[in-house]
Amino acid sequence: MISDAKKITHAPRFLHYYGDVVRKHLFFAGFLVLIGALIDSELRPFYLFIGVFGVLVVTILAGLTSPRNRSIMFADMIISASMFLIFEYFAIDMYMRYENFSDPVFLLRQALSVVFLLTLYFSTKTLREMKKE
Numbered sequence: 001m002i003s004d005a006k007k008i009t010h011a012p013r014f015l016h017y018y019g020d021v022v023r024k025h026l027f028f029a030g031f032l033v034l035i036g037a038l039i040d041s042e043l044r045p046f047y048l049f050i051g052v053f054g055v056l057v058v059t060i061l062a063g064l065t066s067p068r069n070r071s072i073m074f075a076d077m078i079i080s081a082s083m084f085l086i087f088e089y090f091a092i093d094m095y096m097r098y099e100n101f102s103d104p105v106f107l108l109r110q111a112l113s114v115v116f117l118l119t120l121y122f123s124t125k126t127l128r129e130m131k132k133e
Contacts, residue, residue, distance in 0.1 A: 016129040018122035019065045025119040026062035030055040032112050040105045073127045080120035088113040
């Protein structure tokens with residue numbers, strides 16, 4: 001028999017746990033937002049607000065993401081969905097005004113949208129699996 005002091009507790013194993021992927025995507029999205037603050041002069045006030053507070057929140061969420069905490073994964077999902085909608089709106093708006101797929105600012109906005117869409121997918125898939133437990 002193993003004593004309480006020698007018990008090793010592991011995080012629950014889920015068949016579809018993608019918290020590590022979510023964490024990396026959130027951190028990468030934060031990095032892209034910081035780059036956006038430098039090159040996207042049209043939305044600079046938005047990026048400065050998001051850059052200061054949003055990147056901080058996204059980084060904290062990335063650090064707290066774990067298989068033990070459903071509420072953090074739910075927050076990852078909500079933040080990802082919100083940011084996907086915002087950045088995709090900005091990308092479509094820019095394309096409609098300038099009709100230029102090769103503009104670096106358009107590509108940055110679209111990249112942010114795709115990163116948040118992937119994060120939304122993986123956090124939702126993980127949350128669904130966590131709900132079964």
